[in-house]
Amino acid sequence: MTNMEEITWEQQRQFWENETKAFEVFLIEEGKLKEDTVKKHVFRMDFVMTEYFVRYEISYADVTGETIVDFVGRFLISHVLTTKESDIGAYLTSFKKWIQFLQTTSKISKEQYTSMIEVCKYKSYFDERFDEYMHADNDYALERWLNSNDIEYHIEQQTPPDKRKLKPLVVDTKLQQLWMDGRTAVPQIVSEFKAFLEAVRKGSNVKLSAARKHLPRKFWHELDEQLNMKLIRKPTLNQDQEPVFQFFFYVAIVLGMTVEGIQLEMNEKQVDSYLALSEQQQATILLDALWNRVNWGILQEVNEGGRPEDIQAWRRAIASVLASWPVKREHIVDQEWKKHRQSGILLDTGVDVFLHAVATVLVRFGLITATYPPESEMKYGSMRQPALMAVQESGNRVFRYFVNEAAYVLNSAPVAVAAEAKIGRNDPCSCGSGKKYKKCCL
DSSP states (O other): OOOGGGSOHHHHHHHHHHHHHHHHHHHHHHTOSOHHHHHHHHHHHHHIIIIIIHHTTOOGGGOOHHHHHHIIIIIHHHHOTTOOHHHHHHHHHHHHHHHHHHHHTTOSOHHHHHHHHHHTTOHHHHHHHHHHHHTOOSHHHHHHHHTTOOHHHHHHHHSOGGGOOOOOOOOOHHHHHHHOOSSSOOOHHHHHHHHHHHHHHHTSSOBOOTTTOOOOHHHHHHHHHHHTOOOOOSTTOOGGGOHHHHHHHHHHHHTTSEEESSBEEEOHHHHHHHHTSOHHHHHHHHHHHHHHTSOGGGGSOTTOOSOHHHHHHTHHHHHHHHHHSOTTOOEEHHHHHHHHHHTTSSOOOSSOHIIIIIHHHHHHTTSEEEEOOOGGGOOSGGGOOOSEEEEOHHHHHHHHHHHTHHHHHTTOOOOOOOTTOOOOTTSBOTTSSSSBGGGTTO
């Protein structure tokens, strides 16, 4: 039985009850565990199979390490009110015995086995998930928690930079098609970032500061002068005081092109792969990374404070606001942001990292234009945000895509849904997570 979506929930439950009994027989015949221990393993896996698997219509063909990540890292913690921290390790132990059963009885492939066993090694990750959930004291914290169940990132962070497995550069072709429509010029940021990579490759002034691990002022001053970027507002400007510099530095790390050490080092193979792409593809990779992969909080000045992670959790809402603006019409930013905060569309926070950091980078992409107050009026970095802002035609297309990205990814055009319309179990969830409704908010 491979396709659970073709049978009733009652039939699914009966199937998994039979599998639970088979698992129990396996443990008893193995003869390695006490009777009480066998009962505990069977009890836990019975809950997994007859509740979680049935709820999300999971079959043996669907089971991977990601299944365990979702169950232990989300469902067990947030859906089961009686879950204690000690249950995390207990369930992972039961999963290991169950995986052994599946391998012995040839119910899963070698690839599935490897994926599942690997996930069970990282108990510390799930313990952190439990602790974060218990300390989530508002809706924003809960949303961040729900959207951050990424064990691959955790594993990557535990691995020394020089031993990390590089992910191939992937171009979001739909984003490229909507953005680069034949009339839209390649944005200036593409050539600027290429010049940044070339400057790092030369190896001059690339020793990182001891405290912040940033490139020295001299590096950025030389790059700014070479490209006539005019981003150096004062002689003492540091890397973290200019969002464009921060973006160049961190997007290169996120995409695996550079590695932090005593100095910033190049990953020549990854850089060559990037430079081999067309300029349109390079632009798409950079924009996709800005919106979906780079932590917006690191684009702002180090000591700025606030809760920038809240803003990133609401990036879809920000895109919806920008997509609603008439093309090329200037808006008074304070008025617009205040209006949408009061309506609940945007998050009300003291430090708006989007306006004073991300917007600056989007200008270099040609998606928006921005007019800033005079330098004399901006005493602190957080005050450096647009007074007026307008969305360009290409920006309108891009922001509409970011609003409906999940629908595009599933190759279905965004559809207006009536207020009382029922969402299908396999439809994209209306919360914008990109997951199927049955695996998200059902």
